[in-house]
Amino acid sequence: MSKPARxxxxxxxxxGEAASGWLFTAPMIILLGMFLVIPVLMALWVxxxxxxxRGSPFGGNVKFVGFDNYSTLLSGGGLAEQDFGxxxxxxxxxxxxxxxxxxxxxxxxxxxxxxxILRGRGFFRTSFYFxxxxxxxxxxxxxxxLFSSTGAVNKLLSFIGITGPNWFNDPSGILHNFLQxxxxxxxxxxLTDGSFLGVSWWDWLAGPSVAMTAFILMAVFTTSGTFMLxxxxxxxxxxxxxxxxxxxxxxxxxxxxxxxxxxxxRPTLFTVxxxxxxxxxQVFDQxxxxxxxxxxxxxxxxxxxxxxxxxxxxxxxxxxxxxxxLFVIIVFFTLFQRWVLxxxxxxxxxxxxxxxxANGATANVVAASALTGAGSGSPGTDSPxxxxxxxxxxxxTTGGTR
Amino acid sequence: MTATVxxxxxxxxxxxxxxxxxxxxxxxxxxxxxxxxxxxxxTVLAIIYIxxxxxxxxxxFKTDVEAASNPISLIPQTxxxxxxxxxxxxxxxxxxxxxxxxxxxxxTLGRVFFNSLAGYALARLQFRGRTVIFAGLIxxxxxxxxVLLIPKFLVINQIGIYDTYVGMIVPLLTDAxxxxxxKNFFESxxxxxxxxxxxxxxxxxxxxxxxxxxxxxxxxxTIVILSFQGSWNELSHFIVATQSPELTTLTKGVASLASGExxxxxxxxxxxxxxxxxxxxxxxxxxxxxKRIMNxxxxxxxx
Numbered sequence: 001m002s003k004p005a006r007x008x009x010x011x012x013x014x015x016g017e018a019a020s021g022w023l024f025t026a027p028m029i030i031l032l033g034m035f036l037v038i039p040v041l042m043a044l045w046v047x048x049x050x051x052x053x054r055g056s057p058f059g060g061n062v063k064f065v066g067f068d069n070y071s072t073l074l075s076g077g078g079l080a081e082q083d084f085g086x087x088x089x090x091x092x093x094x095x096x097x098x099x100x101x102x103x104x105x106x107x108x109x110x111x112x113x114x115x116x117i118l119r120g121r122g123f124f125r126t127s128f129y130f131x132x133x134x135x136x137x138x139x140x141x142x143x144x145x146l147f148s149s150t151g152a153v154n155k156l157l158s159f160i161g162i163t164g165p166n167w168f169n170d171p172s173g174i175l176h177n178f179l180q181x182x183x184x185x186x187x188x189x190x191l192t193d194g195s196f197l198g199v200s201w202w203d204w205l206a207g208p209s210v211a212m213t214a215f216i217l218m219a220v221f222t223t224s225g226t227f228m229l230x231x232x233x234x235x236x237x238x239x240x241x242x243x244x245x246x247x248x249x250x251x252x253x254x255x256x257x258x259x260x261x262x263x264x265x266r267p268t269l270f271t272v273x274x275x276x277x278x279x280x281x282q283v284f285d286q287x288x289x290x291x292x293x294x295x296x297x298x299x300x301x302x303x304x305x306x307x308x309x310x311x312x313x314x315x316x317x318x319x320x321x322x323x324x325x326l327f328v329i330i331v332f333f334t335l336f337q338r339w340v341l342x343x344x345x346x347x348x349x350x351x352x353x354x355x356x357x358a359n360g361a362t363a364n365v366v367a368a369s370a371l372t373g374a375g376s377g378s379p380g381t382d383s384p385x386x387x388x389x390x391x392x393x394x395x396x397t398t399g400g401t402r
Numbered sequence: 403m404t405a406t407v408x409x410x411x412x413x414x415x416x417x418x419x420x421x422x423x424x425x426x427x428x429x430x431x432x433x434x435x436x437x438x439x440x441x442x443x444x445t446v447l448a449i450i451y452i453x454x455x456x457x458x459x460x461x462x463f464k465t466d467v468e469a470a471s472n473p474i475s476l477i478p479q480t481x482x483x484x485x486x487x488x489x490x491x492x493x494x495x496x497x498x499x500x501x502x503x504x505x506x507x508x509x510t511l512g513r514v515f516f517n518s519l520a521g522y523a524l525a526r527l528q529f530r531g532r533t534v535i536f537a538g539l540i541x542x543x544x545x546x547x548x549v550l551l552i553p554k555f556l557v558i559n560q561i562g563i564y565d566t567y568v569g570m571i572v573p574l575l576t577d578a579x580x581x582x583x584x585k586n587f588f589e590s591x592x593x594x595x596x597x598x599x600x601x602x603x604x605x606x607x608x609x610x611x612x613x614x615x616x617x618x619x620x621x622x623x624t625i626v627i628l629s630f631q632g633s634w635n636e637l638s639h640f641i642v643a644t645q646s647p648e649l650t651t652l653t654k655g656v657a658s659l660a661s662g663e664x665x666x667x668x669x670x671x672x673x674x675x676x677x678x679x680x681x682x683x684x685x686x687x688x689x690x691x692x693k694r695i696m697n698x699x700x701x702x703x704x705x
Contacts, residue, residue, distance in 0.1 A: 020606035021529030028520040028581055029535065032542050035573040039553030040545065046556065057556060112444055117437075126692065127448045130455070133688045135635035137653045138677035141660045142458050145473070145670045152457055152473040221451070229695075282548040285637045289657040303548040310552050311642070323549045330546050 047320035057316075069317040073325065077198065080309075080318060084325075085197025087300040093208040094283060094301070095333075098219045099276040106224040106272065107265075110231030111257070125232075129225035136285035139222055144168060144290055147214045167214045171296030173206025174213055209298030215286055223279070227272045234268035235261075270341055274334055281330050302326045455681075462486070462675035469670040485675040494647060495676065498655035502634060502680075505570050505651060509633040512575045514625050518618060521584025522610055526593065536585075543578040548638065555642040569643045570651075574633055580625050587621035588614070620694075627691050631684055652680045 042057065050065045051057040073084045113124050131139065146152045147167035154164030179185075186192070187202030194201050208216060238261065246260045262269075284303040287293060293300035293308070302322055310319025456476055461469050462485050464478040472479070489495040523529075524536055554573055555564075563569035595617070599609050615622070637653040644650065650658075656676045688695065 017527045017606065018529035021523045021527040021532065024519045024523035024527065024606075024610075025535055027516045028576075029538075031516070031572070031576045032539075032578065035554060035557060035576050036542055036545065036550065039550060039557045042556045042560075043553035046552070056560065109447070112440060112447075115440075118440075118444075124444055124448055127451045129695070130685075130688070131451060133631060133684050134681045135637070135653055135684070137635070137637055137657050137660070138681050141656060141673050141677040142454055144660060145461065145469075145674055146454060146457070148473075148668070148670075150470045150473060152454075155474050221454075225451075278546060282546055284548050284551075285653075285657075288637065288641065289660050292661065303551075306548075307551055307638075307641075311555075316552065320552050323552055327546060327549045331544075 043320045043323065046316050047324055049317055051316050053310075053314045053316050065317070069321040070325070073318060073321055074197070080315075082198030083297065083300065083305055084302070084322065085199040086297050087302045087305045088197065089199055089204050089206075090208065090212055090298060091281060091283060091301045091303075094212060094216055094219070095277065095280045097208065097216050098223075098280045099273065101216075102220045102223050102227060102276055103269070103272050105220060106227035107231050107269075109224060109228040110235055111261075113228070114232050114235045125228075128228055131222045132225040134222070136222070137289050139218060140286045140289040143214060143218045143286075165210045168211045168291055169295050170210035171298045173203075173209055173298070175205060175207030177210075178207075209295070211291060211295055211299050215283070215290070215299060218286065219280065219283075223276070227276070230268055230272055231265065234265050238264050266341075270338075273337060273341070277333055277337060278330055281326065281333070302329075458674045458678055462671050462678050464671050466669060466671060469674075470668065482671070485671040488672060489676055489679070494650065494655060495679075497648065498650050498652045499679075501570075501649060502652040503683075504567065505574070505636075506630055506633045506683075508571045509574045510626055510629040512571070513577050513580055513629040514622055516575060517577055517580035517625055518584045518615060518622065519610070520581045521586075522588050522614055524581070524585045525588035526596070526614075527606070539578050539581060543582065551638055551642055554639065558643050565644050565646050565649060567649070570640060570649065573643065574636065574639060577629070580628065583624060583628075584618070584621055587618060591617055623691065623694055627687065627695060630687055634680075634684055656680055 046057050047069055048064055048066060049057060049062050050068075051062045055061075072078065072080050075081065109128050112118075113121055113128070115121075118124070147154075149164075149166040149169070151167075153167070157164040187200075187205075191202040191205065192200050196204065242264070243256055243260055246256050251259065282303050283301040284307065287299055287301055287304040288307070291299045293304060303326060306319045306322035306326065308319075309315040309322065457474060460476045460478060461473065463481050463483065464472075465480060465482045465484070468479055524532060524539075558564050558569045558573065563572070596609050596613055599613050604613075635653065636651075637657060640651045640654045644654075656673070659673050659676055
């Protein structure tokens with residue numbers, strides 16, 4: 001413990017540091033306490049009360065009702081439960097489709113745009129990132145136009161002979177629609193009889209509605225740019241040497257990506273998946289601006305339902321309860337995903353091919369840098385090509401080792 | 403670019419070329435094909451990402467009828483500025499714009515100040531409870547924003563700042579992530595300069611204000627970008643914090659436009675014009691700091 005000694009030695013110049021420490025952090029602590037911690041506690045109380053929105057939630061006539069609000073939502077058997085189930089269904093499909101697609105797309109964009117030899121890298125990066133800076137309201141307005149029945153998307157589809165759906169007014173689930181192509185319009189009794197949260201299993205499996213699909217496309221469109229930047233940063237921090245060594249060992253581009261680059265991107269992949277998961281469970285702005293849950297409640301999300309129950313229907317307890325259930329869901333899935341993607345100790349048998357790659361890598365680093373001269377080039381500079389033909393050495397070295 | 407490509411692989415391959423390419427198994431041709439494919443993919447993707455915005459701007463200058471009959475064309479058959487006239491002369495749009503501007507400016511300034519203050523204290527000052535505060539910060543960062551909709555309204559209502567500028571601005575100053583960014587930055591710069599100033603007798607705030615803060619420019623710009631974009635694009639907070647028309651912001655106003663207030667029929671040009679104008683400030687911000695936004699990431703490997 002050298003700290004106390006150091007502090008006392010420096011107390012001459014560092015006098016009053018404790019006071020200024022607290023003083024400096026005080027505004028932020030007060031703000032966070034006031035508008036984050038206290039609100040959450042208040043809402044927790046409201047979720048256990050029968051407060052109707054009039055007067056203070058701490059007033060004398062507000063009663064503690066235990067888990068009533070929660071049980072109405074989870075097993076009440078009424079409209080509230082059915083709405084909640086529907087909202088969960090809608091958002092679950094949204095998450096299931098948005099998270100993998102946006103992750104894969106942003107990774108693809110990053111890999112494409114990160115090439116040293118690429119001309120106009122700046123232009124491509126800018127165009128892919130631009131949708132991310134615009135507000136969700138502006139994008140939703142644009143989307144409502146593009147995907148309207150007479151909109152640009154349907155016009156484009158008509159060029160290739162497809163009659164587009166009436167996107168934001170079409171409540172039919174896309175999986176149900178797909179099954180309909182094979183003449184399946186009614187689910188098996190096993191699925192239609194049973195239900196969960198007031199929604200039959202068959203309806204849980206309906207897939208996102210056509211309207212929701214348009215929102216899914218929008219989410220992918222607006223977030224892939226942000227995540228692309230994260231992947232680009234990660235790619236640029238990778239040393240080119242490992243990849244070059246793999247190249248020397250005769251790995252082709254595909255193998256290099258899957259077995260060398262991707263494992264090294266693991267931490268970023270983890271970040272992107274986590275952020276994506278957290279973000280896509282909180283769909284609110286788009287729904288508020290665009291459809292307000294219509295058509296047929298198929299774009300209702302828990303976040304919007306929570307708002308609607310509280311502010312429109314004055315069911316404040318239920319609204320708060322939905323928010324907390326959503327909170328639990330988000331925490332659960334984040335932890336679950338952490339657990340799935342955790343660093344596992346790999347069995348020897350599965351490790352063997354990787355070990356040989358790794359050994360090859362270290363052995364070949366020297367050779368690789370000797371062959372290519374200056375090593376891994378100059379990442380980060382915006383002079384594409386820079387006169388030479390940088391791609392020529394890549395295939396050559398591969399050929400050379402063979 | 404065309405020059406480099408054509409010197410490397412003349413097509414169609416001449417007989418002599420053929421011989422050479424036998425000894426070097428056809429890699430250059432494949433490389434060029436691969437490269438062309440990559441450019442083709444990138445171009446198609448870029449068009450998909452940009453076209454919606456071009457269509458948006460073009461449509462805002464069309465008439466209502468043309469917007470429906472010809473939704474793709476980038477040049478209106480008859481130019482019409484009716485949408486913009488209506489927005490600026492016959493609607494609350496200017497008020498919305500003003501409110502958004504006020505909120506954004508105050509939130510950005512406030513966040514820059516409070517974030518750097520707290521970040522500096524957490525990074526540099528030795529005091530009891532520092533680790534506790536930091537742990538609290540991390541915990542608070544993990545609370546999803548949407549969960550706070552009802553809670554925020556409850557507090558704002560309870561302390562009597564509902565439907566005021568204070569209620570719109572102050573709650574948005576909470577920015578745990580920004581404190582985190584500033585803390586990380588201050589930890590990355592050497593402490594020697596500040597210690598020199600301390601020896602010379604400057605007080606803690608003086609050191610912070612005139613020595614540390616000027617050095618922190620890159621991180622402050624990051625905070626400015628994030629705060630500006632965040633508060634300009636904020637919707638849910640204004641929904642729960644205000645109700646009067648005089649305090650409507652752009653996001654809230656345009657959202658109400660989208661759901662059909664102020665208009666009969668679809669009125670796409672009007673809505674798209676409103677959406678386009680509200681995008682301009684963030685777009686300008688983006689293009690000013692573009693190098694910074696794109697390079698925040700690769701700063702570490704700059705040579």
